[in-house]
Amino acid sequence: MNPSIDIFINSFAMRGITSREQLLNEMLRVKLTARAVKSRKKSLQDGEQLFELMKHSTESTILGYFPGDRDFFSSIYKVAQEIDLIEYTLKLYQNDRFGQIFSPAYLTEYVCSLIDDAKAQSILIAEAEKSLSGLKGLVEKHQSSNITFTTSNVLMFMLLKLGFEEYENVSILNQSIYQELLIDARFDFIYSLPDFGGKIEAVNHKFMSSRPDVVATQNLLRHLSDRGTLVTVLPAKIAFASGSEAKLREHIMTHYQLEGIYSLPEGTFKPYTAIKTYMLKIGAVKKENVSVGYLGYDNGLYVDKVKVVSNEDFAAHEDWRIELILADDDENIRKYKTSTLERVKLHEVAEVFRGKSILKKDVKPGKIMVLNISNITDTGIDYSNMDSIDEEERKIKRYELIDGDIVLSCRGSAIKTGVYRKQKSIVIASANVIVIRPNNRVLSDYLKIFFESPVGIALIKSFQRGTTIVNINHTDIMEMEIPLLSIEEQKELAAHYEAESTLYRETISKAEERFAAEKEKIYERLL
Structure with a gap:
């Protein structure tokens, strides 16, 4: 890493200027001044002339007034001579957990290979600042193609203009992809990494949602050429969520061709976000098959596992969950998908919420008991060894368990579930537990039986995020589909299950007692 970058940043930090936006602002000021110096016919005589040129070149722009005097500008100008603008920006935002997302270079390089496959002559990189790492390599490799970058951020617009001004085939648009684009151009290849959360205010009525990722995808699809391809990275819920996500899935299947859907490796966008993401490849030309699989990482992205599914078979799936599509060969999953039983989303038949986050320091003797994952056992819930906290009842009321609640572990690879039965003390669920x-x-017992079944476990695992730290988001699990029998049939199944479970436990207990007694008889003969 260039040590001049740290010197530049620290110079401003000593003056109380530490925000990323301000620091980028001042680097852009220096680079604009350097460009003005280069365009002059006469060389500058001293620092005063440099300072005046800076004021003339930058202070009437969005950059505003320089926060220092002539000598300070001269010093940071000299330091910045050795700093690459893009390298500086990536360094500046490398640990930004709450603002700008930057994708890793290997993702941009993989997109570059997809552009090669598409033989694209016209390329659009939406919100190009998110792909800064590896972006110059992409441009270098496709100098015979017309490349357009978009950004809605004014500072990033200036950065891209300065960083890529030497490339005649690159044009920059200062425009949001969350509004109708002002250009009529169509592209052979479009790449988008839209915002994953939030809501677009005053969204155009032409869009099916106010969610930024849905708006961006619908918007950009309109700008595909007759042979164009859109590659976009979206949150995994695009594969299964109802509402706007379901509308977008239908829109893609009806008007375009889903060519491929791949799960990206865990941690692709850390530290910016740990959300599970899918890469979708959508084409304007109808084809016969859809590729479904996982992308792996080993000094670059590669297709780790893939299954080619016909359009007809893919359309038969109610959603796009990769895990279930790849599990089509599993007999239980196949029976579940072809079953004629009525199915409902979990949120249609239950309230679903996550337990309360409790710090270790908050665990102390108190009247509020806390149910953790460790309390959910194979034989039921262990109420004898629960943590406790000392808290006002009104503050924990929303997390209080009631008789018949189902508790489901949401961290760790093991799926653990149980039915809560009312206790004398107040019991709440911890944040590692989802309450249904x-x-x-x-019926509670019926739901628990389904969750414990091979199909239920497979469905729950299809909602798991991560591999190192496996977790389930309660808003995801709400989309799980449950076979809905009549209440009488549910009661019958639950009673049958309980009777067989009781018989099993009694048989095991008797066998263990008999074995222990017979062992003692055998041991006695050795004395």
């Missing part, structure tokens, strides 16, 4: 509170359409 059935309504009158479904």
Whole structure:
């Protein structure tokens, strides 16, 4: 890493200027001044002339007034001579957990290979600042193609203009992809890494949602050429969520060709976000098959596992969850998908919420008991060894468990579930537990049986995020589909299950007692 970058940043930090936006602002000021110096016919005589040129070149722009005097500008100008603008920006934002996302170079390089496959002559990189790492390599490799970058951020617009001004085939648009684009151009290849969360205010009525990722995808699809391809990275919920995500899936399947859907490796966008993401490849030309799989990482992205599915078979799936599509060969999953039983989303028959986050320091003797994953056992819930906290009842009321609540572990690879039964003390669930509170359409014991079944476990695992730290988001699990039998049938199944479970436990207990007694008889003969 260039040591001049740290010197530049520290010079401003000593003056109380530490925000990333301000620091980028001042580097852009220096680079604009350097460009003005280069365009002059006469060389500058001293620092005063440099300072005046800076004021004339930058202070009437969005950059505003320089926060220092002539000598300070001269010093930072000299330091910045050895700093690459893009390298500086990436360094500046490398640990930004709450603002700008930058994708890793290997993702940009993989997109570059997809551009090669598409033989694209016209390329659009939406919100190009997110792909800064590796972006110059992409441009270098495709100098015979017309490349357009978009950005809605004014500072990033200036950065891209300065960083790529030497490339005649690159044009920069200062425009948001969350509004109708002002250009009519169509592209052979479009790449987008839209914002994953939030809501677009005053969204155009032509868009099916106010969610930025859905708006951006719908918007950019309109700008594909007759043979064009859109590659976009979206949150994994695009594969299964109802509402706007379901509308977007239908829109793609009806008007375009989903050519491929791949799960990106865990941690692709850390430290900016740990959200599970899918890469979608959508084409304007209808084809016969869809590729479904996982991308792996080993000094670059590669297709780790893939299954080619016909359009007809893919359309038969109710959603796009990769895990379930790849599990089509599993007999239980196949039976579940072809079953004629009525199915409902979990959120239609139950309230679903996550337990309360409790710090270790908060665990102390108190009247509020806390149910953790460790309390959920194979034989039921262990109420004898729960943590406790000392807290006002009104502050924990929303997390209080009631009789019949189902508790489901949401961290760790093991799926653990149990039915809570009312206790004398107040019991709440910890944040590592999802609480499912059935309504009158479904019985708790019936739901638990389904969750423990091979199909139920496979479905729950399809919602798991991560591999190192496996977790389940309660808003995801709400989209799980449950086979809905009549209440009488549910009661019958639950009673049968409980009877067989009781018989199993009694048989095991008797066998263990008999074995222990017979062992003692055998040991006695040795004395």
